[in-house]
Amino acid sequence: xxxxxxxxxxxxxxxxxxxxxxxxxxxxxxxxxxxxxxxxxxxxxxxxxxxxxxxxxxxxxxxxxxxxxxxxxxxxxxxxxxxxxxxxxxxxxxxxxxxxxxxxxxxxxxxxxxxxxxxxxxxxxxxxxxxxxxxxxxxxxxxxxxxxxxxxxxxxxxxxxxxxxxxxxxxxxxxxxxxxxxxxxxxxxxxxxxxxxxxxxxxxxxxxxxxxxxxxxxxxxxxxxxxxxxxxxxxxxxxxxxxxxxxxxxxxxxxxxxxxxxxxxxxxxxxxxxxxxxxxxxxxxxxxxxxxxxxxxxxxxxxxxxxxxxxxxxxxxxxxxxxxxxxxxxxxxxxxxxxxxxxxxxxxxxxxxxxxxxxxxxxxxxxxxxxxxxxxxxxxxxxxxxxxxxxxxxxxxxxxxxxxxxxxxxxxxxxxxxxxxxxxxxxxxxxxxxxxxxxxxxxxxxxxxxxxxxxxxxxxxxxxxxxxxxxxxxxxxxx
Amino acid sequence: xxxxxxxxxxxxxxxxxxxxxxxxxxxxxxxxxxxxxxxxxxxxxxxxxxxxxxxxxxxxxxxxxxxxxxxxxxxxxxxxxxxxxxxxxxxxxxxxxxxxxxxxxxxxxxxxxxxxxxxxxxxxxxxxxxxxxxxxxxxxxxxxxxxxxxxxxxxxxxxxxxxxxxxxxxxxxxxxxxxxxxxxxxxxxxxxxxxxxxxxxxxxxxxxxxxxxxxxxxxxxxxxxxxxxxxxxxxxxxxxxxxxxxxxxxx
Numbered sequence: 001x002x003x004x005x006x007x008x009x010x011x012x013x014x015x016x017x018x019x020x021x022x023x024x025x026x027x028x029x030x031x032x033x034x035x036x037x038x039x040x041x042x043x044x045x046x047x048x049x050x051x052x053x054x055x056x057x058x059x060x061x062x063x064x065x066x067x068x069x070x071x072x073x074x075x076x077x078x079x080x081x082x083x084x085x086x087x088x089x090x091x092x093x094x095x096x097x098x099x100x101x102x103x104x105x106x107x108x109x110x111x112x113x114x115x116x117x118x119x120x121x122x123x124x125x126x127x128x129x130x131x132x133x134x135x136x137x138x139x140x141x142x143x144x145x146x147x148x149x150x151x152x153x154x155x156x157x158x159x160x161x162x163x164x165x166x167x168x169x170x171x172x173x174x175x176x177x178x179x180x181x182x183x184x185x186x187x188x189x190x191x192x193x194x195x196x197x198x199x200x201x202x203x204x205x206x207x208x209x210x211x212x213x214x215x216x217x218x219x220x221x222x223x224x225x226x227x228x229x230x231x232x233x234x235x236x237x238x239x240x241x242x243x244x245x246x247x248x249x250x251x252x253x254x255x256x257x258x259x260x261x262x263x264x265x266x267x268x269x270x271x272x273x274x275x276x277x278x279x280x281x282x283x284x285x286x287x288x289x290x291x292x293x294x295x296x297x298x299x300x301x302x303x304x305x306x307x308x309x310x311x312x313x314x315x316x317x318x319x320x321x322x323x324x325x326x327x328x329x330x331x332x333x334x335x336x337x338x339x340x341x342x343x344x345x346x347x348x349x350x351x352x353x354x355x356x357x358x359x360x361x362x363x364x365x366x367x368x369x370x371x372x373x374x375x376x377x378x379x380x381x382x383x384x385x386x387x388x389x390x391x392x393x394x395x396x397x398x399x400x401x402x403x404x405x406x407x408x409x410x411x412x413x414x415x416x417x418x419x420x421x422x423x424x425x426x427x428x429x430x431x432x433x434x435x436x437x438x439x440x441x442x443x444x445x446x447x448x449x450x451x452x453x454x455x456x457x458x459x460x461x462x463x464x465x466x467x468x469x470x471x472x473x474x475x476x477x478x479x
Numbered sequence: 480x481x482x483x484x485x486x487x488x489x490x491x492x493x494x495x496x497x498x499x500x501x502x503x504x505x506x507x508x509x510x511x512x513x514x515x516x517x518x519x520x521x522x523x524x525x526x527x528x529x530x531x532x533x534x535x536x537x538x539x540x541x542x543x544x545x546x547x548x549x550x551x552x553x554x555x556x557x558x559x560x561x562x563x564x565x566x567x568x569x570x571x572x573x574x575x576x577x578x579x580x581x582x583x584x585x586x587x588x589x590x591x592x593x594x595x596x597x598x599x600x601x602x603x604x605x606x607x608x609x610x611x612x613x614x615x616x617x618x619x620x621x622x623x624x625x626x627x628x629x630x631x632x633x634x635x636x637x638x639x640x641x642x643x644x645x646x647x648x649x650x651x652x653x654x655x656x657x658x659x660x661x662x663x664x665x666x667x668x669x670x671x672x673x674x675x676x677x678x679x680x681x682x683x684x685x686x687x688x689x690x691x692x693x694x695x696x697x698x699x700x701x702x703x704x705x706x707x708x709x710x711x712x713x714x715x716x717x718x719x720x721x722x723x724x725x726x727x728x729x730x
Contacts, residue, residue, distance in 0.1 A: 426530070431567045434527050435577070435637065436555040436584035445580065449571030449620065 027084040033057060036184050039084050043187075045156050048164055056173035056183030063177045069340040070369040070401055071309045073282060076247055083185045083218070145201050147231075148193040152220055155191035162193055166224050170253040170290045170317070178249040178311075179286040182218045186251070189220035194229035194260070203459055205234040219250040225260035227293060232263040234462055246271075248307075249284045258293025258320060263301070265458050266314075269469055270306035277336025277365070280308025287314035291323030291349075299326040300343070301457040303466045305473040308337060313371065315344035318352035318380075325354040328454040330466070332473050333366030333398065342371040342403075347380035347413070356387040359451050362398035363474060369401040376413045383413040391421040392450050394443070394474070444471040480505045480542060480676050481526075481645060487536035487701075488525045495521040497701035498537070503645070506673040510687055510712060511680045513698035514720045519680045520564060522698070523649040527561040528554050541645065555581075556588035558644030562634040562651050569621035574633065577621050578603055578640050585641060606639040610666045628659035635666035646670065646677045652686035664689030684716035697723055 027038055036057045040050040065076070142149050148159060155163055173183035194200050225231055235252075248270065254262050264287075273280025283306075289298035300314035310333075316325030327343035345354035360368040374385045391400035402419055424446055432442035448455070448467055455463050481503040488496040495518045503509050513519050524532045526539065528551035539546040546554060569577065583593040594602065604614055610632045622630050631651055638646055648667065652660055667677065667690050679690065687695070687709065695712045697705040697720070705711065705723055715723075 425567065427567045428569055430527075430529050430551065431563065432569070432577075432581075433551040434555050434561050434563075435581035435641070436552050436588070437580060438552055438584075441580065441584070445572055445577070446569060449569055452571035 026082050029082050030079045031057075031081070031083055031185065035083055039185055039187065042084065043153050043156065046160055048160070049156060052168065052173060053184050056180050057185075059174050060177070060180040060184055063180060065177050069311050069371070070367060070403075071311060071338040071340050073309055073338075076282070078181075081247060084187050141201055145198055146195045147198060147200050148191065149204055150191055152186070152189040152191050152222070155222075159191070159193070162224065163191070163222070166222055166253070166255055168253075170255060170288050171251050171286050176286060178284040179251050182220060182249045182251045182286070186218040186220040189222075189250070191221075192223040192231065192233065194223075194225045194231045196226045197228040198226075199229070200231040203232045203234055205236070217246070217248045217250065221250070221252040222255075223253070223262055223264070224255045225257065225262050225296075227257045228259045229257070230261040230263075232265070232459060234265050234267075234459060236267040236269070236462070236465070247282050247284070250286070252285070252287040252314075254287075254289030254298055256289065256291050256293065256296035256298050256323075259295045260293065261297040261299070262289060263299045264289070264314070265462055266300075266302040266304075267462060267466060267469060268302065268304045268306050268310070269473075271308075272306050272335065272337050272473070273308040275335045275364070277308070280337070281306065282309045283307035283311065284309075285312040287312065288317065288344075289315070289325070290317045291320050291325060291352075293323070294320040294349070295322045295324075296320050297324040297326075299324075299328070299457070301326075301328040301454065302330070302341075303451075303454070303458070303462075303469065304329070304331040304339060304341060305469050307339075310337075310339040310341055312341045313343055315346070316354065317346045317348065318354065318383075319348050320352075321349040322351045322353075323349055324352070326457075327354075327356045327358070328457040329358045330361070330451045330454045330470075331359070331368055331370075332361040332470065333363070333368040334473060335364040335366060337364075338367045340369040340371055342369075342373075344373040345375070345385060347374075347376045347383040347385070349380060351382040351384075352380055353383070354385045356385070356389070357453050358387075358389045359454055360389070360391045360400055361394065361447060361450070361474075362391065362400050363394035365397050367399045367401070369403060371403040371405075373405040373407065374415055374417075375407040376410050376415065378409045380410050381412045383410060385413075385415045387415075387417045389417075389419045390450070391419075392447065393421065393423045394447075440471070443474060447474055481546075481678075482540040483537070484540075485537035486522075486525070486534065486539060488521060488532055488534045490521060490532055494535070495701055496525065499698070499702055501696065501703060503676045503678060505644075505676055506671075507694065508671065508677040508679065508690065508692045510692040510695045511678060511698050511703075512682065512684075512695060512712060512715055515682070517698045518701045519682075519698055520649055523561055523647050523680055526554075526647055527551060527559065552584070553588075555641075556585050560638055560641055560643030560646045562631075562638060562646065562648040564650040564653060566622050566630045566634055568623045568625075570623050572621050573618055574621050575600065575603055575617040578617075578637065581637070582640055603636075603640060607636060609639050609669060610635045611662050612636055627654040628656065631655055631663055632659065632666075635663050638670060639666055642670070642675075644675055646675065648677065648679045648681075650680060650682060652681055652683060660686065661689060684712045687712045699723060 027035060036053050040053055171179050173180055192204060223233060254264060256262050270281035270283055291298055298316050302314060304310050314327060318325050325345050329341060331339045331341050333339045343356055356372060358370045360370055362368040370389045376383045389402050393400055400421055404417055406415055408415055428446055429442050432445060448470055455466050458466055483499055483501040486496050486499040511519055521532060525534060534547055579599045586593055603617060607614060607617060612632055622633060625633060651663060655663060691709055695707050695709060696703045
């Protein structure tokens with residue numbers, strides 16, 4: 001192995017590290033009941049929302065930050081965080097052309113030109129810039145199909161009855177420390193409702209982006225697929241370079257009614273910190289889906305390459321008979337990144353089925369943990385689960401950990417668990433280099449091959465992006 | 480094309496090559512034979528640039544350039560190909576994707592435009608026919624779940640695609656049944672060309688029934704101790720390597 005090559009690669013800077021200058025409307029640092037009220041007021045929310053936020057806040061005060069994950073970080077000062085920041089609206093936006101040029105330029109730099117996406121990729125983009133949605137495209141096409149896809153703020157105003165019915169129905173405000181905090185202070189996010197029998201005519205996509213300095217991000221996403229409906233939703237993130245650690249505590253709730261299916265794909269590329277472990281996003285996310293009706297299906301696919309700390313367990317509650325839950329994950333921890341991620345599959349309905357494919361890659365000083373729970377309730381006759389957890393180590397200073405937890409209360413169920421850990425081989429690298437590939441390309445090829453089962457689950461444009469992202473994120477991890 | 484002068488190399492603390500000399504001209508096929516542990520594989524790896532094989536003396540000139548100063552991938556792009564004795568598996572990477580990446584890395588190196596996926600697929604399917612490989616193999620992961628014979632044939636497919644100037648074949652015949660051996664030999668023979676050279680490293684004479692070499696060398700104790708024509712290989716097969724050592728001791 002040519003160590004100099006590896007060094008050069010390792011020294012590459014985070015590609016998306018820049019910040020743009022948009023005037024922000026902020027609430028002063030700190031958290032109190034008044035701040036919660038102020039957020040709700042700024043967003044002109046109905047009283048049921050404020051009540052819900054306050055209940056969450058009061059409950060949060062009784063909770064302790066969890067310490068069971070394989071991640072280590074200095075204590076977070078929750079009074080030293082700005083809980084609300086919105087780009088100042090200059091005027092009401094009728095089309096993409098009217099979006100703040102600064103904002104648009106930022107997306108251009110990220111390689112996400114909205115107008116091009118609009119024309120070329122048939123993807124509706126609800127761009128979350130800081131905490132408020134500034135642009136929504138394809139609203140018309142979606143509207144004709146009866147699909148509601150809007151910012152959470154708009155949903156609060158336009159579809160309060162749906163929110164009141166489904167908000168917190170999968171992740172209650174009491175769920176966990178970070179989800180509860182989110183429930184109290186979340187600023188915006190996306191809401192999606194697919195009516196009965198409707199197949200969403202396009203893939204839905206939201207690009208999240210942390211921008212204003214010291215702003216914690218508390219996004220909330222709620223997707224409801226009514227009976228027989230189906231939707232594919234893409235979430236992708238990049239964040240500008242920062243020295244201070246930034247807290248991100250999002251909540252995603254999915255509800256699939258009978259025969260409905262939701263495919264939720266994520267590429268997470270928040271700023272991971274520099275090569276010495278300085279800075280980076282703390283990403284504490286709660287994602288859960290409920291297969292509420294029979295034969296419903298929820299599929300999570302995630303590619304986690306960013307953040308200093310990832311704490312994330314996209315899960316499925318398989319309530320409906322014959323419902324299906326899937327979790328496909330690639331998590332990469334390079335330099336000093338720490339990832340503790342996995343899933344929970346809770347089988348309640350009869351003949352429910354779940355699949356877990358987890359690929360963890362550790363490089364540099366990175367630490368990667370898979371944490372999974374498969375629970376087969378007494379009622380879940382004929383339930384089946386297959387889990388496969390593979391770890392790939394690049395270098396000798398990184399770590400891979402696996403914490404599978406199986407809880408089976410029904411004897412007619414089948415649960416399988418496979419796990420492997422391997423080191424990227426000098427023989428593999430030499431083989432590829434002998435065929436003319438550079439070390440960088442060889443490592444990228446081997447790792448992308450390792451991740452293939454998961455990448456195959458991504459929508460095509462995301463799969464291409466995932467490939468590139470792996471190559472960028474991996475840099476230099478072999479020695 | 481290839482000029483090896485007084486080459487010394489070690490693996491770890493162990494000196495393996497101890498003053499090896501060999502000259503290979505374009506258009507020639509050389510067979511290097513020798514008992515186990517004589518340094519045959521080490522020679523292949525040193526020429527391909529594998530880490531852990533440290534050159535301690537001598538020089539290797541390839542097309543007038545210092546081969547030893549090049550990174551392994553540069554040697555490959557310059558036309559040096561090593562068919563591995565034990566080809567490794569690359570799970571999740573399709574054979575055709577891998578071949579295309581390798582092929583285009585070479586083209587790029589030569590300043591030629593890269594070949595697109597459609598054109599390459601057509602090209603590689605033709606090549607697969609030469610080694611009697613079903614197109615399905617192109618979609619399978621590199622060497623994963625391949626039998627020993629399939630792995631060797633896959634090496635020859637790569638050889639056919641990359642069309643190197645200098646092909647080093649390290650025990651390519653080992654583990655092959657007679658039918659596979661013929662296919663592999665046929666693939667190599669097709670590559671014989673006045674512009675190319677082939678160096679076959681082999682323990683047995685068997686392969687040389689199908690690929691007739693211009694020169695046969697005996698490697699022993701890290702040096703070429705005897706060189707001759709095809710007849711030398713036949714003699715070695717019959718008499719073993721003992722007499723050479725005896726001859727050397729007498730000299």
